[in-house]
Amino acid sequence: xENEERSRGDARVITVSSGKGGVGKTTATANLGISxxxxxxxxxxxxxxxxxxxxxxxxxxxxxxxxxxVDVVEGRSKLxxxxxxxxxxxxxxxxxxxxxxxxxxxxxxxxxxxTDELREDFDYILIDSPAGIERGFRNxxxxxxxxxxxxxxxxxxxxxxxxxxxxxxxxxxxxGKLIINRLKTELVRKGEMLSSDDVYDILGLAIIGxxxxxxxxxxxxxxxxxxxxxxxxxxxxxxxNVARRIMGEDVPFMNxxxxxxxxxxxxxxxxxx
Amino acid sequence: MPEELIAIKGINDGLLISxxxxxxxxxxxxxxxxxxxxxxxxxxxxxxxxxLGARPVPKYELSxxxxxxxxxxxxxxxxxxxxxTTRQSARSLNLTTSENGLPAxxxxxxxxxxxxxxxxxxxxxxxxxxxxRSGRTIHSEGHVVVFGDVNPGAKxxxxxxxxxxxxxxxxxxxxxxxxxSAVVCALDMNPNQLRIASxxxxxxxxxxxxxxxxxxxxxxxxxxxxxxx
Numbered sequence: 001x002e003n004e005e006r007s008r009g010d011a012r013v014i015t016v017s018s019g020k021g022g023v024g025k026t027t028a029t030a031n032l033g034i035s036x037x038x039x040x041x042x043x044x045x046x047x048x049x050x051x052x053x054x055x056x057x058x059x060x061x062x063x064x065x066x067x068x069x070v071d072v073v074e075g076r077s078k079l080x081x082x083x084x085x086x087x088x089x090x091x092x093x094x095x096x097x098x099x100x101x102x103x104x105x106x107x108x109x110x111x112x113x114x115t116d117e118l119r120e121d122f123d124y125i126l127i128d129s130p131a132g133i134e135r136g137f138r139n140x141x142x143x144x145x146x147x148x149x150x151x152x153x154x155x156x157x158x159x160x161x162x163x164x165x166x167x168x169x170x171x172x173x174x175x176g177k178l179i180i181n182r183l184k185t186e187l188v189r190k191g192e193m194l195s196s197d198d199v200y201d202i203l204g205l206a207i208i209g210x211x212x213x214x215x216x217x218x219x220x221x222x223x224x225x226x227x228x229x230x231x232x233x234x235x236x237x238x239x240x241n242v243a244r245r246i247m248g249e250d251v252p253f254m255n256x257x258x259x260x261x262x263x264x265x266x267x268x269x270x271x272x273x
Numbered sequence: 274m275p276e277e278l279i280a281i282k283g284i285n286d287g288l289l290i291s292x293x294x295x296x297x298x299x300x301x302x303x304x305x306x307x308x309x310x311x312x313x314x315x316x317x318x319x320x321x322x323x324x325l326g327a328r329p330v331p332k333y334e335l336s337x338x339x340x341x342x343x344x345x346x347x348x349x350x351x352x353x354x355x356x357x358t359t360r361q362s363a364r365s366l367n368l369t370t371s372e373n374g375l376p377a378x379x380x381x382x383x384x385x386x387x388x389x390x391x392x393x394x395x396x397x398x399x400x401x402x403x404x405x406r407s408g409r410t411i412h413s414e415g416h417v418v419v420f421g422d423v424n425p426g427a428k429x430x431x432x433x434x435x436x437x438x439x440x441x442x443x444x445x446x447x448x449x450x451x452x453x454s455a456v457v458c459a460l461d462m463n464p465n466q467l468r469i470a471s472x473x474x475x476x477x478x479x480x481x482x483x484x485x486x487x488x489x490x491x492x493x494x495x496x497x498x499x500x501x502x
Contacts, residue, residue: 159407162424166406202424202442204404 019160035243060224
């Protein structure tokens with residue numbers, strides 16, 4: 001991760017994926033998009049989950065949709081027409097997914113074309129990948145410069161994340177970086193939930209964020225005001241930290257499991273080992 | 274024995290199947306189907322490279338070969354051939370093709386049908402210098418060395434021994450063609466399932482185990498796992 005200011009025409013395309021559904025990809029994408037925008041970056045978030053669109057709801061933009069990604073790809077609208085400006089940030093845009101079609105409506109090449117057109121005018125392009133390892137995931141992966149893998153500290157989510165990482169490596173998109181979402185400190189302490197150390201032990205990926213379980217996420221998602229805008233939320237702060245790490249800042253991890261050994265380990269990862 | 278109809282051997286990331294260039298196509302493919310069906314567990318999921326030599330194979334024959342493999346859960350990843358006709362057929366079926374110029378070892382091609390003898394010099398093996406993640410399957414007619422972890426959901430199937438210089442947490446099958454003297458070694462032995470020849474065990478459930486290098490082998494008709502120090 002480099003720290004220098006990116007010049008025009010050099011947006012970073014970051015795909016957020018997970019394999020398993022329901023681990024918080026869309027929530028993570030929305031919150032990272034908003035965090036990056038609040039840090040002064042020009043950001044587009046793209047919902048690649050054609051047929052099951054959600055990102056617009058979490059970002060509170062559902063009622064503004066006129067055109068969507070499939071309209072752009074099939075030539076019914078210009079890219080600019082499908083980009084919905086966020087209510088609060090002038091430099092944050094959403095390109096929504098179509099709700100009436102499926103993943104086959106677009107191809108990986110379409111995604112590359114769309115992102116290439118956007119690269120010039122933005123700093124970050126975040127792509128919310130659908131769950132699964134099929135076409136939808138391929139669409140989201142193809143244009144990626146890097147990949148963030150969201151997982152929960154549970155065996156099935158970690159297994160699917162591992163599978164995804166294998167596919168990402170095979171596509172030569174690097175191993176990716178890991179966001180561990182919904183960590184319940186209390187359960188980890190009692191030994192009932194995988195710790196971030198356990199997750200690292202299996203996946204062996206650099207961890208770019210650990211997001212604690214936080215009830216505020218749910219109400220925030222339902223109200224369309226992502227939690228990262230809430231200064232009182234631990235999860236919101238953690239997403240903000242991830243955004244700053246994406247920008248290359250060296251942000252220490254919040255001490256969530258009260259275990260200094262884990263903390264040191266992550267810091268070492270970010271020193272480039 | 275007349276000329277071998279087919280020869281099968283493990284290569285880096287799957288299996289190389291060489292088909293006779295002179296025998297009748299029908300008998301060659303029948304034999305292939307039979308060989309695969311005899312050892313389903315061994316072949317399952319493998320990526321296949323087919324070597325067709327100089328034989329010109331029309332599209333319909335190649336397509337039926339592809340179907341034959343796919344019905345058995347194998348994928349045809351590459352067609353090697355010296356014939357333009359064959360390569361043309363392959364291309365029209367969207368198959369990757371290459372000319373035979375690869376360093377095949379013709380002298381050894383017949384050895385694969387013999388049982389693997391681990392003591393014998395010349396037994397083939399493959400080494401993987403990376404962690405095998407969930408969904409990855411490795412096949413070898415020789416030994417397999419993984420310099421990394423075998424994660425849950427990954428699978429290693431070898432006719433010979435399997436050595437994991439890392440954590441073994443996936444599924445592993447040593448002696449997959451029936452060799453009961455095959456062994457599995459790992460620095461941290463905690464496989465989801467471990468098979469040697471026709472024996473199967475799972476790791477005992479339990480919390481923290483002591484992590485130390487262990488070897489699994491067959492003794493008195495069962496798989497035993499013990500530390501080596």
